[in-house]
Amino acid sequence: MNKKKKPFLGMPAPLGYVPGLGRGATGFTTRSDIGPARDANDPVDDRHAPPGKRTVGDQMKKNQTADDDDEDLNDTNYDEFNGYAGSLFSSGPYEKDDEEADAIYAALDKRMDERRKERREQREKEEIEKYRMERPKIQQQFSDLKRKLAEVTEEEWLSIPEVGDARNKRQRNPRYEKLTPVPDSFFAKHLQSGENHTSVDPRQTQFGGLNTPYPGGLNTPYPGGMTPGLMTPGTGELDMRKIGQARNTLMDMRLSQVSDSVSGQTVVDPKGYLTDLNSMIPTHGGDINDIKKARLLLKSVRETNPHHPPAWIASARLEEVTGKLQVARNLIMKGTEMCPKVRIPFVLKEQSEDVWLEAARLQPGDTAKAVVAQAVRHLPQSLWLALARLETYENARKVLNKARENIPTDRHIWITAAKLEEANGNTQMVEKIIDRAITSLRANGVEINREQWIQDAEECDKAGSVATCQAIMRAVIGIGIEEEDRKHTWMEDADSCVAHNALECARAIYAYALQVFPSKKSVWLRAAYFEKNHGTRESLEALLQRAVAHCPKAEVLWLMGAKSKWLAGDVPAARSILALAFQANPNSEEIWLAAVKLESENNEYERARRLLAKARSSAPTARVFMKSVKLEWVLGNIAAAQELCEEALKHYEDFPKLWMMKGQIEEQKELAEKAREAYNQGLKKCPHSIPLWLLLSRLEEKVGQLTRARAILEKSRLKNPKNPDLWLESVRLEYRAGLKNIANTLMAKALQECPNSGILWSEAIFLEARPQRKTKSVDALKKCEHDPHVLLTVAKLFWSERKITKAREWFHRTVKIDSDLGDAWAFFYKFELQHGTEEQQQEVKKRCENAEPRHGELWCDVSKDIANWQKKIGEILVLVAAKLKNTF
Known part of the structure; x- marks a missing residue:
């Protein structure tokens, strides 16, 4: 049965129709509703337009919309809970359960925020760092250039031109011309000489000079860019005769300008002008106008306050500087009349004294004595010392005695008296005077300030009064010190006296401390090192002789005495000292080894063998066995050395140096397999011995097993983490193999694991390209400010840049921080060989010999070579410096 078709199907929808609006659906607009893009002049589609008639409701809605647009958005109308527009559900009351619910939600939000806070902050920090790395600030981009500003000298700063237009005046203003009038006498002179020049080129007077004018006039160019009027016709060469004429003409013009044309009298004599100038020899560097101003100012000060001593002193010194010595004397004597003594509150005693002292200084010898005597009459509480200096010995003693009666509270009078007696050979009176000074000053209520007296003693030391400074030290060194703090203080x-270069004061302190603590080994050692560094060999040996008498068990004191005798060439005396040391310290390893070294260094090899044999029987230590093996090895007895090494390893298999020597002997015999076996056995017993790992790795690299060497180093780093020496060897292994990228990667990992390693930073600096080395060195100094390897690298950088002064300064700083680093001494010595004098070279060599360095990669390679076992420090220094390369 056919159904009848609905009449509304297929018909267009009425205007404003929204499907499903009755069921609660909302309308939407699609592309088909809007249609294609339209031009501004296209007719409007009113299919969806609102009805044309406006009702009262529409007008009310429009007013409501306008009210919404005019909503007050001021901060005072803002509510934290409801916002600007108020609550959407403001029809109901805000009850207590609502408040509790809001509080629970707020607590939950806060708890969740705290849980994510650390992660969020870390993520934000990483994003900021990444952003700054990708887009650095302008100041960060020019940080390396800003560091270079520190190297700019004062002259370079002053030579920087001012900001502005660099063009000259003629270029900035083409119409600008400066015409200099020339006197008629100039043209008359040239007309008389037959020359027909009628104009002067202004370009000839640009720099204060005046040349022969060019006949073509002002606007005629010069041929060939040459200066006209000064060339020989036809040749184009300069005419020296005309140059002289031009110079004389210029002088005539200047003399004419300074002449008096009104009265007819010439102010400047043209003929004697230069002679008068030569007769004027300036005696000061200031301008005459400045001197006049200073003189007027000082005169005003003197008239305003005539009792002000500094004004008179300054006036006298001004006249002295300008060469008017008599005027200066008159002024200062007038100053002594105006302020002879302290009469008014604002004049200090010291300032009044200064006026008299200045007067005495400006006067000749005899007059100065009279001035000081007059000053003492006006100031009975001062100036006695100045008078004593001007008198003879007998008169000076009388003056000082009278001074003590007038000023019983001044310590300087007593000290001066002690210095006076010492200067005249009465050293036995010095101690008595200082003791009386302490007693007298205390009786007069003067507090004995220990620091002030020590400072006075240092001044006496620098003045050459040794007995006085030592007497002062003995008198005051124990004042105000607790008993338990005496030694430390x-x-x-x-140390403070040594730093102030008051060596006699320091010697007196050590002498006094040794009297109080005669059995203290540490005090004797400090005193011995002081004599070694600042004294003579005789003073050192005398001190050590006393030291071993009080501390016979101190091995180091015996050894220092024996070494001093040995260095002086007195080998029998050194043997006798060691024999006495054996009696006081039987079975002492240090004394045994010192005796062996003494005999072997003096080619007494049989004596050394016998001593080592006795030592192995009486004091069998690992070091004694090691020295026994080394003696046979360096003497060429390889079989005996191997036999002793095997015997030693039976007793001391955990001593890594024995395994190292065994493997090195096998390497010397070119038995790589046995050497590898020795190193591997040693590493099983001593897995934390870094030199053993390095020797094994280098052996594999030497035989061409690069992969095995790399694996050995990786294994060593696992067993010994955070070891910079192993990381450095890994980096160098890759660099020697030509794998620079891998070397750089390993260096980055090494610096992450050992960020404060100086040897790694110094190697990283030279791994960089030359332009980036300075920036890398700055980073290294931030991490390792006082590391000697980094300081040495910076010195080498300055050396490579030919900055000699800075390089020498950094070399000094390096050896001062670590004098035991032999590599630093070697580089310093080679630097002086290239850029220093012979005296500087010998100074570095002498300092190295005194320091006796024992460490350093390059230094140990040479010093531990068996071919150099008998060479001294100076010889090793020369050998190491010869092996260094100039390229860094």
């Missing part, structure tokens, strides 16, 4: 005082 006295050692600090001695």
